[in-house]
Amino acid sequence: MKFIGVDLGWKSQPSGLCCLELVAGKLKLVDLERKDAIADILTWIDAWVEANQPALIAVDAPTLIPNPTGSRLPDKLTHKYFGKYHAGCYPANQNLPFAERTINFGLELESRGFAHAPEITAQTPGRYQIEVFPHPAIVNLFGLERILKYKKGRISERRLELIKLYQYIVEILPKFEPVLCLGNLLTDKIPYTGAELKATEDKLDSLICAYVAAYWWYWGEQRNLVLGDRTTGYIVIPKSVLSYEC
Template sequence: MKFLGIDFGWMSGASGLCCLKWQDGALQLLDLTRYSTIEDILAWVDVWAPAPAPAMIAVDAPTLIPNATGMRLPDKLTHKYFGRYHAGCYPANLGSRFAQRTTELGLSLEARGFIHAPIIENQRSERYQIEVFPHPAIVNLFNLERILKYKKGRLSERRLELAKLQQYILNGLPALEPKLDKLSLQNIKNHQDSDIFCDLNTLAGSHLKAVEDRLDALICAYVGAHWWYWGLERNLVLGDHATGYIVIPLRSDNYL
């Protein structure tokens, strides 16, 4: 079973992409990259999850938007449950500038057999897609008191927060269940084109954003694996297929 994470560029620009594989009782990191167009993203999906192979695709973007105006139910619920962590999500409706692009991605994945999975049978291997949101996922996976603020702010502060995420991924995900194989992380670390553990103090602008996109994509892929592995036992689903939905790992002090 493979788990593909897509940190989607809602408006334009590059999207971070990650592929994990469940093998020998652990998740192996197979690929980290970035592409800009939906066509290139789908071509990447076809390489790593060709039909009819089972796979879970976890997308950080509103791929289901039923409401013409206002906020979707899952958007409202992120503010209700995660607002205190500063993890409420951006509202989506059909009038949003990004709506056509994000829903097009979801429909293109459906055409490839990836059905929406706000309900799932644990560890059943099919072709699924879900919507995820890295900020509350990171808060819950690593038992944080607030989000890591690497998206906005002064460059020095963004670097510091992104460096924290590097360490949580490198040291935290291998300690969770399902665990991410640390050796596969080290292999990626030594691969220059996909080095998400590089020294951030030398990076700015698009170079820092490239690392951020890949880290977010890895979190997306891991959340997809966590949903497949545990289902509702250790995950929260905000919304449903009719309203749009977001899958978020539950918080547990037993994880780390």
């Protein structure tokens, strides 16, 4: 079973891509990439997940947007449950500029047999896709009191927050179940310039997405929250795992 994380660029910016593979009960990091065009992202996915091969794809973008205006139910629920952590998500509706791009990406995945999975039977092979949101996932996975603010602000401050995220990934995720084995694909060199820092951010976000995909498939609703549903749009978020794992 493979787990794909897509930190999708909502407009025309590049997207972070991660592929994890479950081998002998452990997650192996097999690729960590960044692509610009949607066509290139889909080609990358097709290369790693052949036709009829089981995989779960976790996308950090609203791929289901039923509402013409306002906010979706899952968007509102992130503010309700994670607002105190500064982890409420951006509202999505059909009239916003990014909507066509993100909706069509979900449809492209559906055309490849990746069905939306706001409900799942744990550890059942198949071809699935889910929407995820790294900020609340990071808060719950690592037991934080607020999000890591590596997306906005001065480059020096963003870099320090990104270093924290890297350290949490390499020190904590290998202690969870399923175990994450990072190998040598993930560099510990966090860059200093804005463009390179953004590239690293995209890749680390995609790794979090892929791990959330694996965690959802492995544990299902036992250790995950689902905000919304197939009709309203939904976001899958791990429950706070420190009480289970550490």
